[in-house]
Amino acid sequence: MSTAKQMANNSGGFSDAFARLHVSDKVTDGQQSSTTITSPASANFRDVTQLFRQACQGLDVGQLVKDPNFTLFEAVGALEIMDPKMDSGLLKPGEEDTHPEIYQPVLPEEIIGIMDQLLSSEMSWHDGAALSQTVFTCLYIDNLLSLGPSNIEEAKFSLAQSDNHQPGTSAYQLLHLVLRAYCVGLVKCCDHVNRQILAEHTYEEEDFVTQTYNVSLLEFVSITDVNKLLVSAIEYIDSALAPWPNNIKMALKARLAFRKFFLAELSRDVKDMVEKRSNWDGCITLLSTIGITRNLGKPVPSVFSIAVQRKLASTVPPRPIVQIPFEEAFTIVSRLCKDAKEILRILNYSGATNLMSFFLRFTARKPQPSTYVRSLLQTLFFGDHIALGRMQISQILLDDVKELCLPADDLFDPRNELSEMPTDTRYQIHQRMKWFIERAGNSYITLYRTICQNRSRLRRNLCHLIVDWDALQIECEEIDGELQQLIKEEPVLHNDNISYAFSLSSWVYHYKLRQMEWIIFLGFELELYTALGRLGLVRIPPQPYSTDALRYELRMKPFLTIGCPDVIPFDDFKSLVDNPEIDTLEMLEMATENTKEGRKNFDLLSKMSAASSHAILCEEGYRLNLREYLRSCIGAGVAIVVLTKAIKTNTLVDVEVEIDQGSYHPWFPVPRIASKKRPPLPAVPPGTTR
Amino acid sequence: MEADTITFKAFGNEQITPHLEAIRSLISDGLSEPYSIYVYRYFLHQWGDLCYLALDGDYLIGVVICKLEKHREHGSHRGYIAMLVVKEEYRGRGLATKLVKMAIDAMIDRNADEVVLETEVTNNGAIKLYEHLGFLRSKRLHRYYLNGNSAFRLVLYLRSTNNIHQSDKVDGEIEMTDD
Numbered sequence: 125m126s127t128a129k130q131m132a133n134n135s136g137g138f139s140d141a142f143a144r145l146h147v148s149d150k151v152t153d154g155q156q157s158s159t160t161i162t163s164p165a166s167a168n169f170r171d172v173t174q175l176f177r178q179a180c181q182g183l184d185v186g187q188l189v190k191d192p193n194f195t196l197f198e199a200v201g202a203l204e205i206m207d208p209k210m211d212s213g214l215l216k217p218g219e220e221d222t223h224p225e226i227y228q229p230v231l232p233e234e235i236i237g238i239m240d241q242l243l244s245s246e247m248s249w250h251d252g253a254a255l256s257q258t259v260f261t262c263l264y265i266d267n268l269l270s271l272g273p274s275n276i277e278e279a280k281f282s283l284a285q286s287d288n289h290q291p292g293t294s295a296y297q298l299l300h301l302v303l304r305a306y307c308v309g310l311v312k313c314c315d316h317v318n319r320q321i322l323a324e325h326t327y328e329e330e331d332f333v334t335q336t337y338n339v340s341l342l343e344f345v346s347i348t349d350v351n352k353l354l355v356s357a358i359e360y361i362d363s364a365l366a367p368w369p370n371n372i373k374m375a376l377k378a379r380l381a382f383r384k385f386f387l388a389e390l391s392r393d394v395k396d397m398v399e400k401r402s403n404w405d406g407c408i409t410l411l412s413t414i415g416i417t418r419n420l421g422k423p424v425p426s427v428f429s430i431a432v433q434r435k436l437a438s439t440v441p442p443r444p445i446v447q448i449p450f451e452e453a454f455t456i457v458s459r460l461c462k463d464a465k466e467i468l469r470i471l472n473y474s475g476a477t478n479l480m481s482f483f484l485r486f487t488a489r490k491p492q493p494s495t496y497v498r499s500l501l502q503t504l505f506f507g508d509h510i511a512l513g514r515m516q517i518s519q520i521l522l523d524d525v526k527e528l529c530l531p532a533d534d535l536f537d538p539r540n541e542l543s544e545m546p547t548d549t550r551y552q553i554h555q556r557m558k559w560f561i562e563r564a565g566n567s568y569i570t571l572y573r574t575i576c577q578n579r580s581r582l583r584r585n586l587c588h589l590i591v592d593w594d595a596l597q598i599e600c601e602e603i604d605g606e607l608q609q610l611i612k613e614e615p616v617l618h619n620d621n622i623s624y625a626f627s628l629s630s631w632v633y634h635y636k637l638r639q640m641e642w643i644i645f646l647g648f649e650l651e652l653y654t655a656l657g658r659l660g661l662v663r664i665p666p667q668p669y670s671t672d673a674l675r676y677e678l679r680m681k682p683f684l685t686i687g688c689p690d691v692i693p694f695d696d697f698k699s700l701v702d703n704p705e706i707d708t709l710e711m712l713e714m715a716t717e718n719t720k721e722g723r724k725n726f727d728l729l730s731k732m733s734a735a736s737s738h739a740i741l742c743e744e745g746y747r748l749n750l751r752e753y754l755r756s757c758i759g760a761g762v763a764i765v766v767l768t769k770a771i772k773t774n775t776l777v778d779v780e781v782e783i784d785q786g787s788y789h790p791w792f793p794v795p796r797i798a799s800k801k802r803p804p805l806p807a808v809p810p811g812t813t814r
Numbered sequence: 815m816e817a818d819t820i821t822f823k824a825f826g827n828e829q830i831t832p833h834l835e836a837i838r839s840l841i842s843d844g845l846s847e848p849y850s851i852y853v854y855r856y857f858l859h860q861w862g863d864l865c866y867l868a869l870d871g872d873y874l875i876g877v878v879i880c881k882l883e884k885h886r887e888h889g890s891h892r893g894y895i896a897m898l899v900v901k902e903e904y905r906g907r908g909l910a911t912k913l914v915k916m917a918i919d920a921m922i923d924r925n926a927d928e929v930v931l932e933t934e935v936t937n938n939g940a941i942k943l944y945e946h947l948g949f950l951r952s953k954r955l956h957r958y959y960l961n962g963n964s965a966f967r968l969v970l971y972l973r974s975t976n977n978i979h980q981s982d983k984v985d986g987e988i989e990m991t992d993d
Contacts, residue, residue, distance in 0.1 A: 125896045125932065126847060126958045126965065184829070188859045199852035209848035252957055330957045441848050443960070580956040580964065650954040651935070652966070669918055670948025674971040678950050681975075 125200075203441060212442035213434045221434070226263045227426050228286050230295045232372045235303050236421035238264070239379045240414075240450050241428065242310055247453035249314070250460065250494055253446035254333040256433050259314060261445050263427045268307050269339050270435075276349035279308050279342060294367055297360055302376060305357035308342065309383030312350045315341035316390040317496050324502040325573055327581060331495040337436035347391055354384045375417035382410040389464065394504060397468060398513035404465035411458050418450060456494065463497040469741050470504055473512055476524035477738040483575045485745035487582075490790070498576045505572055518561045521568050527738075528634060531627030534611045553610050556603050560628055563599065567592055571635070583646040586639050587682040593636040594686050600629035633688075643682055645791035672698070712768050719764065722757040726750055752789035759784070759794035766797045775799070820875070820909070822916060825858060825865035833867060834858065836874040844899035846961050857881055857896055864893075864924075866916045868900065868909050876900040878913040882921050890927035890975065893918070898931075898940070911943055918947070918970070927973055932958060932965040944968050 183189070203210040215221055229235060242265075245258040259265055264281065273279040281304060283289075289296045318334050318341060326332055342350075358380050360366055361373050368376075385406045392402070430445050448456075463486075470482055486493065486501070493501075504512065511517045525531060540554035567589070574585045604626040607613075615622040647653050673694045677684075680691045692700070703711060729737070730750045739746035770779045784796040825831050838854060858865055861881045868876030878898045885892035895917060900910045918929055932955060933940040941951075949968040958965035 125849075126955075126960065188828075188855060190855075190859060194852075194856070196853070196856055199850065199856040202850040202852045203848075204850045207848070207850075209842065210850065252962060327956070441960070578956045580954040584953055652951040652954060665946040667946060667948035669972065670970055674974060675948070675950055677974055678952065678969055678971050681952075684975075 756792035
């Protein structure tokens with residue numbers, strides 16, 4: 125059982141209660157009115173202490189009074205004061221709630237160290253930890269934000285007087301100009317990341333924690349002012365006033381300049397991205413300088429403290445500091461910049477199926493692109509209800525239908541729209557296409573958005589989506605029938621049967637089937653399925669509480685309500701899979717043929733051009749995916765050979781099986797079969813299939 | 815740790831079983847999530863008969879806490895295993911399996927249609943335990959726990975859904991911990 129989601133939902137706390145008050149006001153008034161909160165002084169209070177005491181006497185020890193409406197949700201959301209696991213304000217024995225002076229560094233190396241620690245904190249946040257565990261644990265960030273600065277002048281440190289930091293000295297400038305500028309830039313970056321993530325669909329506390337504990341992330345400070353501050357810090361470092369060696373200057377400048385560039389990219393809107401080139405490359409170049417100068421930094425662990433959590437308005441239990449190692453943070457931020465640059469490709473629209481391929485390939489990448497990038501991808505696709513920053517979604521939808529189903533031109537004739545006479549065929553065609561665009565358009569947009577979710581959610585959400593696509597298919601079949609008449613479609617003879625195009629419903633069916641396929645394969649990727657074997661190599665325990673038939677039903681659950689295709693009844697499935705009449709060796713021979721056939725076909729696919737593979741926007745990922753398929757075919761082939769040999773030489777008892785997740789296609793894990801006596805056979809070495 | 819000193823019993827209610835504090839500290843030590851007193855009372859007060867304890871003499875060494883109720887208005891009669899802990903030095907002796915079996919048997923007696931639970935994806939011991947009883951992994955829950963770990967939802971069908979309400983076949987789940 126998890127408590128996390130409840131905490132997230134309750135995290136509004138006090139302000140949440142006000143929000144509810146607001147709603148109920150509106151409901152009772154039945155009109156738009158501003159909220160009036162009655163002053164406590166005017167309320168009529170009654171002392172119920174006696175009543176309460178009296179009622180308590182009627183209770184035995186261990187007896188419980190429970191409101192029937194008290195839910196698990198509320199129980200789980202409750203926190204116990206003075207419990208170390210739940211009370212973030214709790215002081216451990218010997219701990220004091222004083223605020224010791226923040227250590228004030230003198231060396232530029234320490235400033236570089238703090239900057240890199242901050243990058244680690246920031247990327248830990250990007251990676252799913254809360255601000256209260258990451259960026260906010262930095263005492264300098266806390267110092268900067270605790271008074272709620274509303275402009276750039278107020279966004280400064282208030283530190284105790286220090287002899288080493290007399291105004292005008294380079295030590296003073298290090299702290300109050302260089303580190304301050306970096307911190308302000310970083311917080312502003314967080315502000316824009318948070319805004320982006322809140323703008324699109326992601327899962328709070330699961331993908332990302334947007335909670336800011338009522339601390340303003342400098343939302344009222346303008347980017348221009350932040351830039352000016354960063355530039356003046358860079359200029360100071362460049363000046364003769366800064367008495368440090370060149371490599372130190374380079375390290376400090378790269379970090380400040382990265383903040384400036386990074387912020388500029390994070391704060392761009394889609395229109396700007398369509399019109400102007402991005403500068404993610406500039407960020408990437410600066411990152412490499414940061415990487416090279418990393419060893420110049422001297423970490424200052426004492427300027428990060430979990431004690432900051434005590435002050436944050438929060439109803440969540442205490443959580444430990446998360447600060448991933450610099451190398452990991454560096455990888456995450458570098459990947460973020462590359463991915464954010466890569467998704468801009470979709471702005472060069474090159475057809476709907478290419479767009480869909482890009483979404484599928486990009487989001488399947490391992491490790492999965494960050495929440496920020498997956499959120500930004502959704503905005504590029506359909507932010508402000510504009511597709512790709514300049515198109516209507518209907519165009520992409522209709523392109524998709526055209527590219528996959530080649531429907532009759534009459535359906536898309538622009539003159540249809542001009543007809544205003546209800547009896548006119550053109551008018552009637554247009555009405556039906558308009559219906560399709562609205563009805564299917566929503567499902568289509570949802571599909572793209574769903575593909576941008578984390579992999580676990582993708583599978584779960586697809587299980588819901590296919591129900592909608594199934595209904596859509598039935599509705600479209602009806603419309604197809606009507607369109608058939610309207611355009612006087614000539615049937616074609618197909619396998620001795622007369623058949624019609626049924627373009628719209630065929631298109632829907634195609635996507636529904638693909639989604640059903642993804643659901644199944646994601647089951648492998650998410651390790652929901654385990655392999656079973658007929659030779660007893662994989663031991664299946666008796667499983668006393670369940671039967672194969674019941675487990676089959678549970679596995680098929682997502683598909684049980686789907687009209688077409690039908691779920692195969694368990695008995696048919698069992699005889700198909702068990703093949704009791706086929707000898708094991710014969711079955712292995714068939715499997716060998718199948719893996720060979722698979723290899724041949726994947727070879728053919730890899731010879732096709734990017735254009736005919738609908739992979740113009742993601743050719744590299746597409747080809748990598750094909751290579752993984754091919755490796756799975758080869759790996760399975762090897763496993764079959766080893767197994768066949770073991771059966772023929774009667775050495776099956778010496779054989780062990782394990783599922784090899786690592787080196788194959790995530791959807792087609794391969795059993796590694798090895799002799800117990802000898803070391804395991806090597807997996808197919810990388811590069812074999814290249 | 816003589817095996818024959820270990821006994822099992824249902825929690826029943828707080829009057830007859832003065833173990834609430836022992837249960838709390840056992841679970842608090844064994845599981846990562848922090849649970850308030852309300853969570854324990856929520857389960858023990860309503861489904862004390864589905865909570866089983868393992869004791870070595872008077873010493874509490876294992877506990878399983880469950881509930882059983884309608885899943886949504888027209889849904890199945892769903893059992894839920896909320897918490898399962900066995901003290902570390904008593905592990906590897908089948909005590910957890912025994913506790914879970916007692917809970918499932920009690921749920922079957924009360925006409926449960928299915929039993930569900932979540933477990934950390936890295937907890938191979940627990941996954942094995944449940945799968946050996948017939949549970950299947952039905953979904954993966956990304957970063958489900960407060961510590962950032964993901965979970966598997968495990969499900970055990972005790973009877974075919976054809977015999978229950980048809981309306982529950984589609985998983986229109988509302989994301990709640992008790993789901």
